[in-house]
Amino acid sequence: MxxxxxxxxxxxxxxxxxxxxxxxxxxxxxxxxxxxxxxxxxxxxxxxxxxxxxxxxxxxxxxxxxxxxxxxxxxxxxxxxxxxxxxxxxxxxxxxxxxxxxxxxxxxxxxxxxxxxxxxxxxxxxxxxxxxxxxxxxxxxxxxxxxxxxxxxxxxxxxxxxxxxxxxxxxxxxxxxxxxxxxxxxxxxxxxxxxxxxxxxxxxxxxxxxxxxxxxxxxxxxxxxxQGKDAVPEEHDWQPSKSDRLEQLDYDHELKKDVYKRELEHYQHRLRDLARHPAFQKSSLLLVFEGADAAGKGGTIRRITHCLDPRMLRVHGTRAPTEEERSQPYLLRFWRRIPAPGKVVVLDRSYYGRVLVERIEGFCSDLRWQQAYGEINDFEAQLHKAGTLIIKFWLAITPEEQLSRFEDREKSPTKRYKLTDEDWRNRDKWSDYVNAMNDMVENTATPQAPWHVIPSTDKRYARIQALRIVCDTLQKRLKQS
Amino acid sequence: MxxxxxxxxxxxxxxxxxxxxxxxxxxxxxxxxxxxxxxxxxxxxxxxxxxxxxxxxxxxxxxxxxxxxxxxxxxxxxxxxxxxxxxxxxxxxxxxxxxxxxxxxxxxxxxxxxxxxxxxxxxxxxxxxxxxxxxxxxxxxxxxxxxxxxxxxxxxxxxxxxxxxxxxxxxxxxxxxxxxxxxxxxxxxxxxxxxxxxxxxxxxxxxxxxxxxxxxxxxxxxxxxxQGKDAVPEEHDWQPSKSDRLEQLDYDHELKKDVYKRELEHYQHRLRDLARHPAFQKSSLLLVFEGADAAGKGGTIRRITHCLDPRMLRVHGTRAPTEEERSQPYLLRFWRRIPAPGKVVVLDRSYYGRVLVERIEGFCSDLRWQQAYGEINDFEAQLHKAGTLIIKFWLAITPEEQLSRFEDREKSPTKRYKLTDEDWRNRDKWSDYVNAMNDMVENTATPQAPWHVIPSTDKRYARIQALRIVCDTLQKRLKQS
Structure with missing residues (x-):
């Protein structure tokens, strides 16, 4: 031939x-x-x-x-x-x-x-x-x-x-x-x-x-x-946390209604002005909210977003991935949501789900959530380098406070919808979440994207703290630019 | 109060x-x-x-x-x-x-x-x-x-x-x-x-x-x-077809191998040059391929796309919509795929699925597929107005030819994968598809987006016809601009 x-x-x-x-x-x-x-x-x-x-x-x-x-x-x-x-x-x-x-x-x-x-x-x-x-x-x-x-x-x-x-x-x-x-x-x-x-x-x-x-x-x-013979990396680089950040907190902070109203108006005004600052057009803002069910994430987010121009704002809830998303790399859907210059993105739960719910429920392998800390740090470092200001919140409540809020929700005809069977199931895993939270903060609190753990037994206190931190961080950044 | x-x-x-x-x-x-x-x-x-x-x-x-x-x-x-x-x-x-x-x-x-x-x-x-x-x-x-x-x-x-x-x-x-x-x-x-x-x-x-x-x-x-009480429009504007375009065709066309080779080279060369014409940057091309299973769509598409720059090209197969797509308006996923200026999009099956498979399988209500003719005409008219050249092909084979191709596929170890149970089931609905095809052509063959029905018993003949039509239409358009 x-x-x-x-x-x-x-x-x-x-x-x-x-x-x-x-x-x-x-x-x-x-x-x-x-x-x-x-x-x-x-x-x-x-x-x-x-x-x-x-x-x-x-x-x-x-x-x-x-x-x-x-x-x-x-x-x-x-x-x-x-x-x-x-x-x-x-x-x-x-x-x-x-x-x-x-x-x-x-x-x-x-x-x-x-x-x-x-x-x-x-x-x-x-x-x-x-x-x-x-x-x-x-x-x-x-x-x-x-x-x-x-x-x-x-x-x-x-x-x-x-x-x-x-x-x-x-x-x-x-x-x-x-x-x-x-x-x-x-x-x-x-x-x-x-x-x-x-x-x-x-x-x-x-x-x-x-x-x-x-x-x-x-x-x-x-x-x-x-044949499932793809080579995959086996390394990871993380340390279990040795301290309990949730136990150390002072849950007794309180804010009286009139003080709250005054402060709320003050910070909302300030945030509104900061977001309209010309220098913000070169930056962008990513707010991450994590915390137990009923910790008050939604209410805190609303107090922040209410004073922002809806055109510059996206609030994303992070739900279980769709079938299509499951066939893609985990971080992809979050890459798709990062803020463009001059925009604000708020994540009500976030990519940290990988080292929280996915870890605890076994939705991914141990190796994968252990590798996730480094991947997330990389992700945030890249955003930071491109000018995104990243502020991460953990709203902390005690299991007793959560129980009382669940019971309130059950009684209220207009809030019952917020409570699902899953919320009750998650309560049984409280200590797992405490562990995962501590490991998460230990491994992902970086200078460019620190964690702010806010005791949230008093909702008013938590909201003002979050608003204050957003304002202060944003102001500092705008002054630098 | x-x-x-x-x-x-x-x-x-x-x-x-x-x-x-x-x-x-x-x-x-x-x-x-x-x-x-x-x-x-x-x-x-x-x-x-x-x-x-x-x-x-x-x-x-x-x-x-x-x-x-x-x-x-x-x-x-x-x-x-x-x-x-x-x-x-x-x-x-x-x-x-x-x-x-x-x-x-x-x-x-x-x-x-x-x-x-x-x-x-x-x-x-x-x-x-x-x-x-x-x-x-x-x-x-x-x-x-x-x-x-x-x-x-x-x-x-x-x-x-x-x-x-x-x-x-x-x-x-x-x-x-x-x-x-x-x-x-x-x-x-x-x-x-x-x-x-x-x-x-x-x-x-x-x-x-x-x-x-x-x-x-x-x-x-x-x-x-x-409560399902949304007001929805009830009107539609379409006529069942009175003629059978498939019966009228001459299925005996044939092309000898050496003629085919020569013509193939000629038209591929021509298409390559036309797509590189500077004027094409202001236009764009949408090729729609429909036809029975085994009619030769894939092979014809490959002969066309092979000579186009992969950077300017997207070929989309139209599959059953995903869960997310089912919750969106039907045409949305096709709006997302329309070509930008200077680009070519090829649809291997298309939005015409609405008046073909969806009609026949009952995937949408009678009213919805009856309304679809007008909606599709609107869609194409808008593309045309924006400078997109739309060329639609129906590759036609007889049921006997299809059976023989199915049997060939069954015998071939490397082509068996192409044949599914659904293909056999579709064969039983041949006359439904003939009806639907005729109604479709009757109601959606417009001057700006005509249908080309090509007898495809001889694959070589069909491929050259399709290539020739693409070349001629494109050349005419580029001359006008």
Whole structure:
């Protein structure tokens, strides 16, 4: 059999296997397989993707090309746009110009120090570990031409061929940068080739061989996934808390009605003015409310939001994830809710559910909630860096106070709806929640996103405290800017 | 009891009732209640919304303020941004500056003829009927000041009060326009006060009375909704088809392999060039593929998409709606998928599912699929107006041909996955589908979005026909621009 015939046969067989694997992946609704298609200019990145559009079922393919961040993207955390555009479960994604693109360019042009590059690559590695832990399979491809081709870079013949095919590459790197980019890529590969997501060098000198090679890699990756053999990171970095923050609190604070009214008006006025301050347009505000059932989150939130312009405000309740959300990485729905510049987002319960209810009810594995502390810290650090002010509240009540509030609710015809069987069940797990709360504060109270634990036996006191903290923190931030 | 005390009591009672109704609405996951808050400047539109943020559970409130369309919005159909931002099921939405805003301004400034205004209002009425039919309740409020206030417009005292409260209105209309806007609003109300969604005049002279009045309206609307007493339009406008387009076809077309190869290369080349034409950046392309199972939609789509830049392309398969999608208006998920300028969207099955599978399987009421023809025509007309080229294909095979393809699939180890029990069940309903297909073409083949019925017994022939039609239509369009 001629070489040509043999290749054709191989390709046809591979294509059929891939189609079937793609269908199985889709049916199983497993996390997506994401191919980062990187490499030298003219190394055939686009051509490779075209091949897969010819071979596979186009309905379950997603291609995204990232150039420099545009518009709102420049004001949001760097990884935001990648989070938002993660392909849905059961599909394949092709990323041209991934999260590596910008740092790589900057390093190669001498516009980023190696130290800074290293720290960026560490962040990227944590991001990729998180994706892997959430069932996203990453194939990081680096397409290169062999030395013979590279010497004559850009290869004239190939150039001509591309032009004639109207398949010009998306010019990532100019010719003269070739060597520098290669050096930077080497450094990138050193720093980010992890056991979970190694860089795979792909020789692109022969297009047909390249497509077959990548096709086989992809097939293997999907098959491993279907067999549940995906590599996932096992590390986590957290410490159980040794102190009980809830026991230490003074629950006897009280505020008289007339004082409360005066203070309420004062702080609402102040908050209204602060939110209208021109400097706030460059910042944004994320308020996180956690606490036991009936701790008074809703009422406190209403006192805060009432004085904010509804147009700049979103209040999100965090409920059990929908079926679609369950097939996505846990933090994705919260990435989708982060405030744009000049906006306020209030979370009535939040992503901390991962280390509270999900931990206690066993909705995720021990490993996953243990890893969540670091993931959440990363998430908040990125928001902070992009200018978001994060204020986190735990409204604390005693179990006795909760019981009395539950009983009040039961008696009231208009508040009964607030009380569910689940609330009663949660009461039985009080000590579990106390533990989880303490571990949470221990591991996620950072200078840029501290926890404020407010004794809330007296609702008036709690509301004024929360308003005061929001005002003071916001004022401090606006003065700095 | 003093008037003040009595009002306070009324307010407290109303507030409790509203909270409970809001909770019931949320639990029942019924379509949202959408309040269009319109009216004269300084009539207290924002203030009214603030009140509801104080009274209600903020998690289930959505406020959107629409000013003039920005960026991409200006290039998309006018109603697109309203479709996209419809509040989710079970919630309340407040729209400031709704779809009435722009036409109203233009009419009042003499920049739109009455004829044009009338036709815009007709479109809006059809849109509102569609929302109502899909379970969205509309409350259209027009806030006005009484004549005494209006005479002294803008009321100085009120102006001062707003300023001091830092609650300035969103300036919709300048002072001098007051009378003109009032005239235009009268015309608007004449044209769009339908039994389904009448305009409600709200006297805004006394803020407290106004809030109580609107609160009671809202309560009544939610209660009617919970009792299933929402008003819905009963009209539809369609004719059963009298001819059979599938019987008339010549299924004997064939294309030899070498001719096919040559033509395929020719048309793919042509399509590649057309899609890269600079003028295409101002247009966009929507390809709709329908046809019986095994008619060859996937293979035809791959031949078309293979030569398009994956970055400009999305292929969507239309599956049964998810739980979340079922709680939304039917066309919403397709509004979310329409192509932006310079992009190509291919639908492998489409919104025509409403008048095909949903009709035949009884997934929606007879009334709803009968209304769908008009709704779909409206949808396509809006896309067309915004510059989208719509090409719709029905790939036609005979039942005998389908049987033979099913049997082939059953025998092939790599194609078996394509065949499901549902495919066999659908075969039993062949004549229902023929009827539905004929009614569909009869009622939705418009000059701007014609149907192309292609005999597809020979796959090669069908693929080349589809490619040729796409090329010819696109070329014609690009020449015009």
């Amino acid at each position: 001629s070489k040509h015939k043999s290749l054709k046969k191989q390709r046809e067989a591979l294509c059929e296997d891939l189609l079937e694997a793609q269908f199985e992946l889709q049916k199983a609704n497993l996390g997506p397989v994401l191919l980062l298609v990187s490499g030298n200019d003219l190394a055939g990145k686009a051509e490779l993707i075209y091949t897969f559009y010819e071979w596979l079922d186009n309905r379950y393919l997603n291609t995204r090309a990232f150039t420099l961040p545009q518009g709102i993207e420049r004001k949001m955390p760097r990884l935001w746009r990648y989070w938002r555009s993660l392909p849905p479960a059961g599909t394949l994604g092709f990323y041209l110009g991934s999260w590596y693109h910008q740092p790589l360019i900057q390093l190669s042009r001498g516009r980023m120090s190696d130290t800074r590059f290293k720290s960026e690559m560490e962040q990227v590695t944590r991001f990729e570990n998180q994706l892997a832990a959430e069932g996203v399979t990453l194939l990081k491809l680096w397409l290169h031409l062999d030395d013979d081709h590279a010497q004559h870079y850009p290869p004239r013949e190939q150039q001509k061929q591309y032009d004639s095919l109207a398949m010009r590459e998306w010019g990532e790197f100019s010719t003269t940068e070739y060597t520098k980019v290669r050096e930077a890529a080497k450094r990138m590969s050193e720093l980010t080739s992890t056991p979970i997501a190694p860089w795979i060098q792909v020789d692109s000198s022969d297009a047909e061989a390249r497509d077959l090679y990548v096709g086989k890699l992809l097939l293997k990756a999907i098959k491993q996934k279907l | 003093s008037k003040h005390k009595s009002l306070k009591k009324q307010r407290e009672a109303l507030c409790e009732d509203l909270l409970e109704a809001q909770f019931e609405l949320q639990k029942a996951n019924l379509g949202p209640v959408l309040l269009l808050v319109s009216g004269n400047d300084l009539a207290g539109k924002a203030e009214l919304i603030y009140t509801f943020y104080e009274w209600l559970d903020n998690r289930y409130l959505n406020t959107r303020a629409f000013t003039l369309p920005q960026g991409i919005e200006r290039k998309m159909p006018r109603l697109w941004r309203y479709w996209r931002s419809l509040p989710p099921a079970g919630t309340l939405g407040f729209y400031l500056g709704s779809w009435y805003h722009q036409p109203l301004i233009q009419l009042s400034r003499g920049r739109m003829s009455d004829t044009r205004f009338k036709s815009e209002m007709e479109q809006v009425t059809r849109f509102e009927n569609q929302l109502a039919a899909e379970g969205v309740t509309l409350l259209k409020l027009w806030l006005h000041l009484d004549d005494d206030h209006a005479q002294h417009y803008p009321p100085r005292e009120q102006q001062k009060q707003y300023d001091s409260l830092a609650m300035r209105e969103w300036g919709e209309f300048s002072t001098t326009e007051y009378t003109k806007v009032r005239e235009a609003a009268k015309r608007m109300s004449e044209l769009t006060s339908t039994p389904i969604a009448p305009w409600i005049q709200v006297d805004s002279s006394d803020a407290e009375a106004r809030d109580l009045y609107v609160g009671k309206l809202l309560l009544k609307a939610i209660k009617q909704k919970l």
